[in-house]
Amino acid sequence: xxxxxxxxxxxxxxxxxxxxxxxxxxxxxxxxxxxxxxxxxxxxxxxxxxxxxxxxxxxxxxxxxxxxxxxxxxxxxxxxxxxxxxxxxxxxxxxxxxxxxxxxxxxxxxxxxx
Amino acid sequence: xxxxxxxxxxxxxxxxxxxxxxxxxxxxxxxxxxxxxxxxxxxxxxxxxxxxxxxxxxxxxxxxxxxxxxxxxxxxxxxxxxxxxxxxxxxxxxxxxxxxxxxxxxxx
Numbered sequence: 001x002x003x004x005x006x007x008x009x010x011x012x013x014x015x016x017x018x019x020x021x022x023x024x025x026x027x028x029x030x031x032x033x034x035x036x037x038x039x040x041x042x043x044x045x046x047x048x049x050x051x052x053x054x055x056x057x058x059x060x061x062x063x064x065x066x067x068x069x070x071x072x073x074x075x076x077x078x079x080x081x082x083x084x085x086x087x088x089x090x091x092x093x094x095x096x097x098x099x100x101x102x103x104x105x106x107x108x109x110x111x112x113x114x
Numbered sequence: 115x116x117x118x119x120x121x122x123x124x125x126x127x128x129x130x131x132x133x134x135x136x137x138x139x140x141x142x143x144x145x146x147x148x149x150x151x152x153x154x155x156x157x158x159x160x161x162x163x164x165x166x167x168x169x170x171x172x173x174x175x176x177x178x179x180x181x182x183x184x185x186x187x188x189x190x191x192x193x194x195x196x197x198x199x200x201x202x203x204x205x206x207x208x209x210x211x212x213x214x215x216x217x218x219x220x221x222x
Binding site: 031 | 156163200210
C-alpha cells in the first residue's frame with residue numbers, strides 16, 4: 001500500500017549502458033516529479049509532469065527521457081550512462097490544486113555507474 | 115530569482131538542548147514553505163507546512179516575511195531527531211525548490 005513506489009531500489013551498471021527507473025503512485029495525484037540527489041545531498045528537480053504532460057525540464061541532458069503513460073506512472077529512461085549520473089533519484093507526486101500539502105516522495109533509486 | 119538558503123551544512127547539539135535550523139528564501143510572490151526530513155537512507159518526508167502552523171514531533175516553524183525566513187525550531191532535541199532537514203519553497207509553478215539541507219546530529 002506504498003503511496004509512491006520506485007523500482008529498482010539499487011542499480012549498479014557500467015558506463016555506456018541504458019537503464020530505466022519506474023515510479024508509480026496510488027494517491028490519485030495529478031502531478032509527478034523526478035529529483036536528483038547528488039553525493040552532497042543536494043536535491044535538484046529534473047522533470048515535472050501534470051496529467052501526463054511535461055511541464056518542467058530543468059536543463060537535463062537529452063540522455064534522460066521521462067515517460068508518463070498515465071497520471072499514476074512516471075518512468076525515467078537514461079541512455080549512455082556516465083559516471084556523473086551516479087546519484088539517488090527520487091520520484092515524487094502532488095496534487096496541483098493542493099500544493100500546500102507538499103510532495104510525497106518515493107524511497108529513491110540509488111544509481112551507481114562504474 | 116527564487117532561492118532557498120540553508121546556511122548550515124551541519125548542526126550538532128546535545129540531547130535536551132534547543133535546536134534551530136535556519137532557512138531563508140528569496141521570492142517576490144506569496145511563498146508556500148515546507149520543511150522535509152530525511153532519516154538515514156530513507157525517503158524524504160514532509161515535516162511541516164507553513165500554512166498549517168502545526169507542531170510535528172515538537173518542531174515548529176514560523177514564516178517571517180519581513181526577514182524572508184522560515185527557521186525550524188525545537189526546544190529540546192532528541193537523539194531520534196538526527197537527520198537531514200530540507201527547507202523547501204513552492205512557487206505554484208509545478209516546481210518546489212529545495213535548500214542544500216542541514217544535517218542535524220543530536221549527541222547523547
